[in-house]
Amino acid sequence: MKQSEEDTKLFYKLYRALLVYTNQQKGIIRSVTTVDEFMQLPSKEINKIREALYEQPELIDAFVQENLFNFSQDELEIVRSWNNFLKAEFYLFRYLKKYAIFLDNRSPPKAYGVLALVSDFQNIVSQKLPVYLKAVLLPFKGQIIYDGILIPSPVSFGPGIRRDLKERYQEAKARFGIITSLPWVEIKDSDEERLKAYLSSEATRLKYGDKIDGRIKKDPSLLSVYHQEMGKVHARTYGRCLSKIGLRNAWFAILEGEVVAGGCTRAEVERILDEIIPLDKRGFAYVFHLKGK
Template sequence: MKLPEAEVELFYKLFNPLLVYAGQQTKLAPHLASPQDLRKLTLEQIIEIRNALYDQTQLFDSFMAQNPAGASATELEIVAGWKNFMRGMFYIIRYQKDCAVFLTSEAPAKAYGVRALYTSFEEMIGANLPLAVNTVLLPFKEYIICDGLISSYSMSFGSGIRQSLNEAYQRAKSQFGIITNFNSSEKRQSDMDSLKFYLRTQASREEYAAEIYALTRKSRDLLVFYHQEMGKS
């Protein structure tokens, strides 16, 4: 579930100079002269600079215009894409072979397939899921990554919350699929997919009774499918 090593190196080749630039421009770390100087900062200082960068998105534009890192045009396109970042709290719901599934905490919930950098998410924050984390998601070529700065919340989830999160995940996956590229078009859910989702369990049938009724009035195929599924109950 990690980004290929060469791609990780490219990410830091661009992201670390961007942090240096943000530290200089915001006066949070005006003494920074090179990416190597970031090692002299505490994690809290780096996070403060990173947060200022996302708060002041004009820094992306001025960084690209001045290009202190001497990046190529193709590399600057990657940096430009980072203006479409997603920041906030996410729930890590699943570890899959090629990514971790991050569920947004705001409605409508969407599930993103996110690649780790040098260290897998499981190694960083543990295998016990679901887990609430705070981080920033960035587009990187055909992938979605986090910016390497991730913190977890000290929250325990009871069975009710776990069930609610799983329901939100299943609905997001049904509606939009697992999104693995910010540039890809989101999956459109068909009426049949919606009906299948609503009929999954007795609880969902009760919760979405009005939606089920409306769908079964839209076409004979949907009505037939409804009776077939109810006949299995």
């Protein structure tokens, strides 16, 4: 879940130069004029310069305009993209194979897929997840990284908060997906896509029950989408139950939360459904395969 060594070197090359420029413009530490001198600074002093940059982000465009470090146009475009930085408080919520999930504390919540730099986040943050922290997220070559500094808060969370965060994560995924590039621009979903998002977890189904009903009343054709999505939910429960009693490699159909047909092949189940389900409800039946030997 970290970017390549080559990209990390490029990031630090550009970012350190930007901070040296910021220091020169703001006169924070007058004795520092080069990247080598900057790298000798203690973390506390580096953070002062870093904060000055985010307080005056127009320095990014000025840096690009002056190009005192003779960077290429491609390199300058990377720096220019940092105008879209996101400075906020997050919950480092989960480690996935591709990235770590940074869940913001705003409403509605959003979940960001963030790449580490030199070391994986597990090696940087020793606390048990979730971890509440301050961070700055930056775009980099179509992905999201952080600026090299995480400021965690030494707090732990009980079962209630953990449950709430899990629900917020499910809501974020349902509404916006996992955001993996900056700037993030909301794309208006179709009614079908939004309905699927509302139905994606128990938490969102409870929270958006009125919206689910409203969308279906507005467009009755969405009723088949509703039954298909809920069929997936019920199939997970029935699948476990059927497996426990020893059933394997069979096909079943669910309608309105009940198993209404079963057989050895999908074609067999579909034929049964054609015979027993009223035509106006035929599209509501969800067919699933119970695997195993």
